[in-house]
């Protein structure tokens with residue numbers, strides 16, 4: 001068994017390797033003057049089971065391309081089995097056509113990973129569970145929730161209500177609530193006017209006087225969490241926690257999380273968060 005890291009999140013890959021009592025395999029990663037990427041595995045992997053750890057986070061296109069090149073390099077080096085470990089699977093939100101003449105990028109990325117030569121995929125908290133079916137190779141879908149739930153449970157919060165910040169996340173929030181002593185569930189009816197712009201309309205459920213824990217798969221611009229927390233406060237929630245597996249944190253996210261009225265923002269380390277010490281309410285848990 002060999003484990004290699006792409007450049008997206010080497011600390012996570014290192015933690016996984018340490019957990020397994022292994023060393024990360026030697027690999028050269030370079031960029032040519034024109035921006036093209038270069039990868040070379042620096043030991044024989046003929047006949048080996050190879051694990052390539054590469055979340056496809058910011059810079060998304062570079063990291064995705066690097067993953068494809070790593071897979072191709074391993075295939076051409078006669079690895080027996082190549083597992084693409086993609087803790088954060090990007091391009092996942094376009095998992096269906098919502099308007100004419102759009103691409104379904106979640107399927108396109110599945111095709112690219114498969115065509116490059118991956119034998120299997122290990123992904124964490126896919127944006128939607130049906131993305132598993134976009135692959136014709138085996139895919140293990142694992143969850144960050146055991147780590148997140150254990151942490152929340154350890155805080156012994158009273159009068160808890162688990163909140164899904166949109167209708168699409170209800171199943172995820174319900175599973176959380178179940179594991180948190182069957183906490184009640186509330187649902188925010190979120191609408192978007194355009195991509196990356198969240199507007200909150202209604203709340204289904206009761207949060208008055210309660211500790212609300214919003215649960216999502218990812219925080220991107222943090223608009224969803226910010227608008228959600230405002231609504232929950234308006235509806236009388238005492239405290240608001242935000243909890244998500246993937247800290248994408250693009251654009252105004254840091255500012256919003258910092259200035260928002262959050263008791264704590266709990267995420268995992270599927271994506272590195274440089275300068276996370278400056279985002280005051282942020283707690284990062286390891287899913288290694």
Ligand code: R5P
Nearest residue numbers: 198218219220221222223224
């Ligand atoms: C949406 O379907 C996702 O589950 C997240 O709620 C959303 O992508 C978060 O984006 P943002 O942080 O930009 O509001």
